[in-house]
Amino acid sequence: MSVITSTRDRILFAASELFRRQGFAATGLKSILAASDAPYGSLYHFFPGGKEELGVAVLEAGGAVYRELVAQFFVPDGNVVKATSDFFEGAAVMIAETDYADACPIATIALETASTSELMRRASAAAFESWLEVLTHRMTEAGIPRRRSRELAVELFCAIEGAFLLCRATRSPEPLRVAGRAATDSVRQARDKALARGSTRRTS
């Protein structure tokens, strides 16, 4: 990983930061270019589709980064109960540390553009879907039935995104802790059920 970043990457990074903090519509291209120390022309060189194409690229990049973060907690054949608990606790610490600015890199943009840009809505959906796939896969590895695993993934997603919203509005990390306990309980129940079914099968 090099310290020297390309102009395209600097624009992408600056846009991500600003979109997440103040939203997509409220962020001007000029402020993005100022933050990335790039000239106006470079933006349209790398993103000929203008602001919308830049938005799609930000959603794709942010989605990939967060997917990797999820994968770091939910490792293959790991403890999904502990992973759930740790993930929410990590999020609670992080959101407080960044003064309630850095939460989900997709959510704000997704809500802003869901009904006005089909390109960006699809990019948001694809990012979310990639997280759900990781979670679903890890749950099935823990012995939880496929359909229930997918439901659990959606539950976890909703819990964390809803908690991000409430945390940012109230400037408190507590909602993430409450949502985390609930999500962890849900995963624990599903896993214990899977373990019981597994041992029943083994002994029968």
Add this chain to the structure above:
Amino acid sequence: MSVITSTRDRILFAASELFRRQGFAATGLKSILAASDAPYGSLYHFFPGGKEELGVAVLEAGGAVYRELVAQFFVPDGNVVKATSDFFEGAAVMIAETDYADACPIATIALETASTSELMRRASAAAFESWLEVLTHRMTEAGIPRRRSRELAVELFCAIEGAFLLCRATRSPEPLRVAGRAATDSVRQARDKALARGSTRRTS
């Protein structure tokens, strides 16, 4: 309830609709005034603080409307388990009917302004808090301990807001149904525990 609405109310209503659909920053004052059939001067007459004051008023009004909606499902001394289930199912039907445009009247604005306008962040937090109070109150009436009732309220909030986000991004009502089942289970477990404790106390 009169059909004739005041200029102030028309501006407020039009702004609410547009903010919810396309966001706060992306909505120009001109389009709000066009939709509410009001002149430019009226806006600054009723909202001297400009767009920010209008935003706060929208958050307060939207918060009150949604609080009333929650109260219609969660009636005093009613069945909290059925109320939870019905509320999520009602939301799932509504979001699909409005083509995934009308979900939460606060969430998008809240995320956009949480880090840039302290006035609007506080208005968002107050709206959310008013919903949590209704939910918490109804849970305690069902015999659930005060602290657990508050947690349950936060859980329900996170589940529905997270589901709103995923529904809008994927244009599917399914996340609301999945989150609704999980939330309903959580409420049922808490209520059954409360009932068991109540009957134990009665019989001892």
Add this chain to the structure above:
DNA sequence: GTCTATAAAACGATAGAC
């Protein structure tokens, strides 16, 4: 690929007549 200048439109906000 980099950079500047600028176009054309939309923005929030204000002044002042009625």
Add this chain to the structure above:
DNA sequence: GTCTATCGTTTTATAGAC
């Protein structure tokens, strides 16, 4: 309280030199 005209700024986007 209503309405219009307009200010000054910022917006996205483009043209064209280097």
